[in-house]
Amino acid sequence: MSAFEFSATPIEPALLAGALASPAAGGFAAFEGRVRDCNEGRAVTSLEYEAFEALGVSEGERIVADALRRHGASHARCVHRTGRLAVGDVAVWVGVSAPHRGEAFAACREIIDAVKHRLPIWKKEHYAEGDSGWVHCEHAGHAPPQAFDYTRQAALPQVGAAGQARLAAAHVVVVGAGGLGCPVLASLAGSGIGRLTIVDHDRVEASNLHRQPLFTLADVGQPKAEVAARRLAAYNPTLRYEPVARRFDEALGAELLAEADAIVDCTDNFAAKFLVNDLAQRTGVPAVIASVYQYEGQLQVVRADRGGSCLRCQWPEAVRDGLVGNCAEAGVLGPVPAVLGQLQAMEVLKLLLDLPGQLADEVLLVDLLVHGQRRLAAPRNPACAGGCVRVDAARPGPAATDVDLMLPLAAAVAAGYRIVDIREPMECAFEPLPVTGQQSLPLARLLEGGLAVEDGRPYLLVCAHGVRSHAAAEYLRARGHVNVWSLAGGLAAQAG
Numbered sequence: 001m002s003a004f005e006f007s008a009t010p011i012e013p014a015l016l017a018g019a020l021a022s023p024a025a026g027g028f029a030a031f032e033g034r035v036r037d038c039n040e041g042r043a044v045t046s047l048e049y050e051a052f053e054a055l056g057v058s059e060g061e062r063i064v065a066d067a068l069r070r071h072g073a074s075h076a077r078c079v080h081r082t083g084r085l086a087v088g089d090v091a092v093w094v095g096v097s098a099p100h101r102g103e104a105f106a107a108c109r110e111i112i113d114a115v116k117h118r119l120p121i122w123k124k125e126h127y128a129e130g131d132s133g134w135v136h137c138e139h140a141g142h143a144p145p146q147a148f149d150y151t152r153q154a155a156l157p158q159v160g161a162a163g164q165a166r167l168a169a170a171h172v173v174v175v176g177a178g179g180l181g182c183p184v185l186a187s188l189a190g191s192g193i194g195r196l197t198i199v200d201h202d203r204v205e206a207s208n209l210h211r212q213p214l215f216t217l218a219d220v221g222q223p224k225a226e227v228a229a230r231r232l233a234a235y236n237p238t239l240r241y242e243p244v245a246r247r248f249d250e251a252l253g254a255e256l257l258a259e260a261d262a263i264v265d266c267t268d269n270f271a272a273k274f275l276v277n278d279l280a281q282r283t284g285v286p287a288v289i290a291s292v293y294q295y296e297g298q299l300q301v302v303r304a305d306r307g308g309s310c311l312r313c314q315w316p317e318a319v320r321d322g323l324v325g326n327c328a329e330a331g332v333l334g335p336v337p338a339v340l341g342q343l344q345a346m347e348v349l350k351l352l353l354d355l356p357g358q359l360a361d362e363v364l365l366v367d368l369l370v371h372g373q374r375r376l377a378a379p380r381n382p383a384c385a386g387g388c389v390r391v392d393a394a395r396p397g398p399a400a401t402d403v404d405l406m407l408p409l410a411a412a413v414a415a416g417y418r419i420v421d422i423r424e425p426m427e428c429a430f431e432p433l434p435v436t437g438q439q440s441l442p443l444a445r446l447l448e449g450g451l452a453v454e455d456g457r458p459y460l461l462v463c464a465h466g467v468r469s470h471a472a473a474e475y476l477r478a479r480g481h482v483n484v485w486s487l488a489g490g491l492a493a494q495a496g
Contacts, residue, residue, distance in 0.1 A: 004060030004078045006053050011079050011090040020075050020097045027101035029108040033092040035085050043128035047085045052120035055233050055241060056080075058226060063114040073098035073107040078115060120233045148238045150192050163353050164192060170352050171195040173256045175248050175276060176266035177224040178202075179211040179337030180290055180344065184264055186214065187345035189232045193352075195240040196232070197256055200224040201247040211334035248272055253279045262348050265289040266341065277302055277311040281391045288347045290340045292332060295369045297340035300378065301347055301359040309361045309380035312391060336368050403473035405460060406488040409435045417460040417485070422446055422472055427464060431491065443468050453481045466490035 001019065017030055035047050064076050076096040085091055094111045098104040115121075126132045154164045172193050174181055177200040188196060204212075204219045204227060214231045215224070225243035232241055246252060248267070253275060257263060263285055265276040273289055280287035280302045287302040289311065302310045343364070350358045365374045405412070413419060419438035421428055428440055441450055443463070453459060453476065461469035461484065469486040476484040487493075 001077070002057070002061065003064040003076060004057055005080075006051055006056065006082050007079050008081075008083045011081060011093050013090060013093055013095075016077060016079060016093055017095050020077060020095050022074060022097050025074050025097035025099065025104075027098045027104035029096050029098075029101070029104035031092075031094040031108055031112050032090050033112070035087050035089050035091055037087045039125055042125075044087065044125050045128055046087065046126045047091065048124040048126070049080070049082045049085070049091065050122045050124075051080070051082050052233050052237055052241075053082075055229055055243075056119045056121065058243075059119055059230060060115065063111055063118065067096075067107040067110040067114070071098070071103045071107040071110070073103050076107060076111060078111055080115065080119070080121065120230075120237055122237075148192070148236050153191065158355055159353060167192045167349075167352060168194040170261045171197070171259055172348060172352075173197045173199065173260045173263045174266060175199045175253075175263065175272065176268070177212075177214070177228040178208065178266060178268065179292065179332065179334070180266035180341040181264075182212045182214045182228070183338045183341030184266055184345045184348075185228055185232060186235070187342060188348060189236045189239060189241075191345075191349055192236075193239065193348075195242070197242040197244060197260070198225045198228050199244045199246065199248050199252070199256070200228070201245060211332060211337050248275065250275060250279070254283070257283045257285045260285050262286045262288065262351060264344055264348060266344070268292075274311055278391045280304055281310050286351050288344045288351075290344050292337045292340055294332060295336055295367065297336060297366045297368075299340060299343050299347065299359065299364040299366070300362075301351070303351075303360065306360070307380065309378050310391070313381045313384070314363075314378055333368075339368060340366065403477060403484070403486045404466065404470060404488040405485040406493075409433065409460075409462070409487070409494055412460050412487075413437065415458075417458045419460050419462060420446075420451060421462050422469055423463050423491075433462065433491065434494065438462070443472060446472055447475070451476070453484060455483065457483065459484045460487055461485065462487045463490050465492050 013030065013032055017028070020028065035044070037044050060078060064078055067073065068076055074097050076094070078092070078094045080092045081090070092112070092115065094108050096104045096108040096111070098107065124132060150164055153159055154161060170193050172188055172195070174184055174188070174196060177185065177198055181200070185196065185198065202224050204215045204222055204224055206217065206220050209215055209217065214228045219227045223243070223245040225245045229241040229243040232239070244252070257279055263276055263280060265273050265287060267273060273291065276287050276289060281304045284305040286305065288299070289302065290297060290299045300311070302308060304310070343366070347359060349355070361378055361380060363376045363378045365376060366372070409419065413435050419433065419435060421433055421438050421440045422443045424442050425440070461473050463469040466487060466489045469490060473484050473486040
């Protein structure tokens with residue numbers, strides 16, 4: 001039995017209340033919201049309710065669960081009508097059973113108040129004089145679902161009514177609802193993309209908020225995909241939003257791209273970017289891929305349907321995560337991913353509307369410090385005339401050897417390990433290693449061949465949190481240096 005549901009048929013309070021009966025419940029509270037015959041002095045003959053049901057059910061169940069947990073109630077259920085209702089019909093019913101009456105009253109009150117303010121439900125009143133109108137909904141403003149206005153966009157000669165209809169019929173998959181994903185999603189929703197699938201397995205963290213404006217402090221700990229879908233539904237309720245709170249993998253990607261017109265990579269790791277790239281090559285679905293590093297970013301469009309190049313034309317071997325810092329490691333100003341995300345959204349609209357100036361076999365580089373842009377040629381691999389040969393060759397190899405070593409740095413020194421600090425000079429100056437005799441070698445120099453590994457001695461790579469050192473150790477292991485290890489958890493783990 002669902003804790004929250006919409007019903008197109010009349011609500012029967014007695015049956016609903018009976019289902020909540022429990023010998024352990026000493027208190028029971030119920031609320032019935034009925035259709036009244038007047039509103040602000042005007043005679044009402046009937047009401048209509050419309051709802052974005054997929055999102056409304058998930059949010060309604062969360063509301064009920066939160067109320068039960070907060071007030072210690074035992075069971076609760078809420079049912080909301082949709083469709084046309086006559087005067088006197090029950091529009092919404094809430095029932096709560098609890099050990100004591102105070103708990104039941106409090107939980108019932110919280111549920112009905114939250115339903116009124118948070119769910120994507122719209123009400124239309126029909127008046128005795130024959131007029132009708134959508135009335136104020138506190139969670140979504142005065143506008144009915146069909147009132148979203150695209151006139152300024154449709155006024156463009158390259159868009160018009162036909163272009164707007166193409167956008168309404170389009171399905172775009174956005175992988176990642178973070179610093180890049182938030183502006184992409186907001187712009188695509190504002191443009192009227194009819195179906196948006198939002199894939200993100202992460203939950204909102206406080207450190208996300210300065211660059212991810214779809215979220216608030218109240219959302220911390222909640223799944224990003226679901227929160228983003230709720231915010232977008234409040235912004236433009238006429239569209240279809242599909243939150244997928246799962247890690248993006250090959251099986252999920254193949255399933256989603258079977259019905260997609262475009263996929264947008266908004267992730268912060270290379271494994272996901274190359275997976276999006278490879279799926280785009282195999283399915284022919286256009287992919288718009290972007291990445292951000294501190295004050296810079298780059299953008300590339302993969303068009304296998306037009307015989308275009310892809311990431312593997314420039315990087316045959318996928319870049320290992322950790323070898324280039326993400327936002328958590330390298331830091332980022334909020335406007336940087338916002339600008340790159342808006343550029344991604346623009347490329348999506350250009351390809352859906354077939355506008356001029358689309359990126360083709362090139363990479364756009366953006367430097368926000370100097371407001372510079374460069375378009376670099378990224379030609380297709382000549383061997384890929386009949387299809388991407390490197391994608392087919394990029395199959396998972398044997399599992400990587402565990403390179404992480406968990407022990408105090410002092411013990412590693414005593415055991416003969418050569419300590420190599422691969423942090424940047426600024427990091428080293430701010431927090432020196434608690435041992436002496438280590439070698440300082442920034443990651444970029446290590447990757448350029450700056451570390452001469454001696455076969456007869458073990459090496460221990462150290463960074464702030466063990467991410468870069470893990471990737472660097474795997475990189476060196478893959479090149480035959482089996483005596484290289486990574487300090488598990490990095491310097492941060494030593495403090496504990």
